[in-house]
Amino acid sequence: MSCGEPHETDCSEVLSEVWLFLDHECDQKRRELLQTHLEECHPCLEEYGIEEHLKALLAKKCGGEHAPEELKRRLRARIRETTSDGRVDVSLDVEITTKTDA
Structure with a gap:
């Protein structure tokens, strides 16, 4: 996926690391790069929102077992x-x- 706009970090790279970002499993520098991209790129932000929602749903449904x-x-x-x-x-x-x- 690409929004067609130039970014410091490529859309496909950001989307491949969304779960690392959500789980706070990347270092601070990488987190800042991903955050900047998400703030600049609407399609990636939408995808991030879907993944964030999925993570919350999984935690709600599977979190207590x-x-x-x-x-x-x-x-x-x-x-x-x-x-x-x-x-x-x-x-x-x-x-x-x-x-x-x-």
Whole structure:
């Protein structure tokens, strides 16, 4: 997708990183570039709005379910198996959630 206007960051590049932007998983410099593009480009801003709405809907519909204890145990065991030295601390009480169709 392209709006036809020149931008510092290409539309396709911005749209491929929308989820990183939404999840605050990009560094501050990249976030600022993406934010600037979204402020300048209406088609990308519309697409961003759809993705933002989808993320909110997913959180609302799937946000409260917790993974079964057996699944957590198996995940921890598998992590231990795949680490090279076996010294990764997977005993932390990390909240593992499941995503199901709503």
